[in-house]
Amino acid sequence: MIHRPFKTPAWTFLPALLLLGNFAQAQDWPTRPISMVVPYAAGGPVDTVGRIMTAGLSQVLGQQVVIENVGGAGGMTGSSRAAKATPDGYTFLLGGLAVLGLVPNLYSKPLYDAVADFAPVSLFADSARILVTRKDLPVNSFKEFIAYAKANQANMRFGSAGAGSGLHICAVLLNQIMGTTITHVPYRGSAPAMQDLIAGRIDFMCDQVSTAFPMIQAGAVRAIATLGPDRASVLPDLPTAQEEGPPDLDCGTWSAFMFPKGTPEAIVRRLAQATSKAVELPLVQQRFASVGVTVAAPERRSPEYLARFIPRELAKWAGPIHASGVSAD
Numbered sequence: 001m002i003h004r005p006f007k008t009p010a011w012t013f014l015p016a017l018l019l020l021g022n023f024a025q026a027q028d029w030p031t032r033p034i035s036m037v038v039p040y041a042a043g044g045p046v047d048t049v050g051r052i053m054t055a056g057l058s059q060v061l062g063q064q065v066v067i068e069n070v071g072g073a074g075g076m077t078g079s080s081r082a083a084k085a086t087p088d089g090y091t092f093l094l095g096g097l098a099v100l101g102l103v104p105n106l107y108s109k110p111l112y113d114a115v116a117d118f119a120p121v122s123l124f125a126d127s128a129r130i131l132v133t134r135k136d137l138p139v140n141s142f143k144e145f146i147a148y149a150k151a152n153q154a155n156m157r158f159g160s161a162g163a164g165s166g167l168h169i170c171a172v173l174l175n176q177i178m179g180t181t182i183t184h185v186p187y188r189g190s191a192p193a194m195q196d197l198i199a200g201r202i203d204f205m206c207d208q209v210s211t212a213f214p215m216i217q218a219g220a221v222r223a224i225a226t227l228g229p230d231r232a233s234v235l236p237d238l239p240t241a242q243e244e245g246p247p248d249l250d251c252g253t254w255s256a257f258m259f260p261k262g263t264p265e266a267i268v269r270r271l272a273q274a275t276s277k278a279v280e281l282p283l284v285q286q287r288f289a290s291v292g293v294t295v296a297a298p299e300r301r302s303p304e305y306l307a308r309f310i311p312r313e314l315a316k317w318a319g320p321i322h323a324s325g326v327s328a329d
Contacts, residue, residue: 027266029089029266029267029270030061030062030063030089030090031063032063032090033063033064033065033066033090034057034061034063034064034065034066034089034090034091034092035065035066035067035068035085035090035091035092036050036053036054036057036065036066036067036068036092036093036094036257037068037070037078037079037081037082037085037091037092037093037094038050038067038068038069038070038078038094039070039071039075039076039077039078039079039081039082039093039094039095039099040069040071040075040078040161040165040189040190041069041071041188041189041191041192042067042069042189042191043189043190043191043211044161044189044190044191044211045127045190045207045208045209045210045211046075046094046096046208046255047067047069048210048211048291049094049125049127049210049255049288049293050067050094051067052284052287052288052291052293053065053094053124053275053278053279053284054066054067055283055284055287056277056278056279056281056283056284057274057275057278059278059281059283060274060277060278060281061274071162071188071189072162072188073103073111073162073163073164074098074099074102074103074106074161074162074163074164074165074168075098075099075103075161075162075164075165076099076103076107076110076111076112076164077111078093078099079093079095079099079100079103079111079112080111080112082118082258082260083111083112083113083117083118083260083261084112084260085260086260087119087259087260087261087262087263087264088263089259089263089264089267089271091259091260092121092257092258092259092260092271093118093257093258093259094255094256094257095118095255095256095257095258096166096253096254096255096256097166097253097254097313097317098161098164098165098166098169098253099114100114100256100258100310100313100314101114101310101313101314101316101317102164102165102166102169102317102321103164104314105314105317105318105321105322106163106164106169106321106326106327107164107327108327114310114314115310115311115314116261117260117261118258118259118260118261119258119259119260119261119262119263119265119268119303120256120258120268120303120306120307120310121256121257121258121259121268121271121272121275121303121306122256122257122271122272122275122276122301122302122303122306123254123255123256123296123300123301123305123306123309124255124256124257124275124276124278124279124295124296124301125254125255125279125288125293125294125295125296126252126253126254126255126293126294126296127208127209127210127252127253127254127255127292127293127294128208128209128226128227128228128230128232128252128292129166129167129170129206129207129208129209129226129227129228129251129252129253130206130207130208130209130212130213130216130223130224130225130226130227130232130235130238131145131174131204131205131206131223131224131225131226131227131241132197132204132205132207132212132215132216132221132222132223132224133145133197133203133204133221133222133224134197134198134200134202134203134204134221134222135198135200135219135220135221135222136200137203137204137222139222139224140222140224141224141225141239141244142224142225142239142241142244142245143244143245145204145224145225146178146245149178149180149182150178150179150180153180153181153182156182156183156203156204157182157183157184157185157201157202157203158171158182158183158184158185158202158203158204158205158206159185159186159187159193159194159196159197159202159204159205160184160185160186160187160190160193160205160206161186161187161188161189161190161193162186162187162188162189163184163186165186165190166208166251166253167190167193167205167206167207167208168184168186168326169251169317169320169321169326170206170227170251171184171204171205171206172184172324172326173249173251173320173324174206174227174249174251176320176323176324177245177246177249182203185202190205190207190208190211191211193205193207194207194211194212194215194221197221198215198220198221204224206227206251208253209226209232209234209235209291209292209293210291210292210293211291213232213234213235213291213292214291216235223235223238225238225239225240225241225243225244226238226239226240226241227240227241227249227250227251227252228240228242228250228251228252229242229250229252232292233289233292233294234289234290234291234292235292254296255293256306257271257272257275258306259271268303269303272301272302272303275301276298276301279295279296279301280295
């Protein structure tokens with residue numbers, strides 16, 4: 001009887017070969033330009049942060065990072081586009097509180113799952129929101145604003161970047177706290193809403209400091225209060241709403257990168273490391289500081305931290321949103 005040497009079937013090596021292939025792909029990444037999906041129109045606060053980061057990331061990665069603005073449905077359209085992209089490392093989402101913490105609570109059937117459909121990369125920045133009014137609104141403090149809103153709510157209107165956006169939900173919470181019912185005017189992004197605020201067509205916005213600050217400096221709108229626990233670095237003399245009124249009004253937001261689920265872990269790690277290096281660059285830090293954006297602490301920039309953070313944000317905002325009865329359906 002002739003004993004032939006046992007041959008291991010080729011298919012048993014397939015997982016190892018695939019793993020090696022993914023590792024090799026990650027080692028070479030990136031070899032071409034990368035698309036950063038910004039789920040809002042150009043000119044808004046998220047877009048501003050994205051454009052600052054593209055400069056830093058392009059420098060660190062040695063490949064151009066290009067913004068793809070995909071607005072609509074309070075950021076859900078662009079986020080869904082990123083979630084369904086090919087998980088090869090060449091498309092990622094610039095997300096934040098609105099699309100990862102608010103939108104999933106606002107729609108009965110959202111177009112994506114904020115946890116299951118993404119591979120978390122890095123939470124890299126925080127940004128305050130500011131209550132800004134048209135420049136001729138006859139108020140100069142948060143207490144005066146509340147009194148005016150209660151007396152004139154039937155004739156007032158506030159703008160947002162769209163139904164379900166962070167600007168919208170922050171104003172909803174403000175309405176709840178003041179005990180008012182003020183008409184919501186949704187726009188396709190915060191930039192057109194700001195244009196109408198400057199023109200006096202709406203009365204106020206709860207905008208991010210990154211886009212509101214230049215308009216405040218120019219005297220085109222009036223800053224009333226920072227809507228968070230801390231004063232904005234670019235407006236240190238502007239009180240917080242908590243200093244003058246309710247202690248639980250906190251509408252601060254954050255920025256994070258997300259790959260589509262299934263992106264090789266080595267590529268996820270590479271982008272996380274590149275992001276952490278990019279926010280340490282003087283050009284990025286200077287531009288962030290100029291618009292009131294704060295760089296997240298190093299321990300918050302890892303994929304593991306972001307993976308734990310997003311479910312907490314979803315749970316945190318579920319209560320206020322459902323209690324308010326607001327829905328984007």
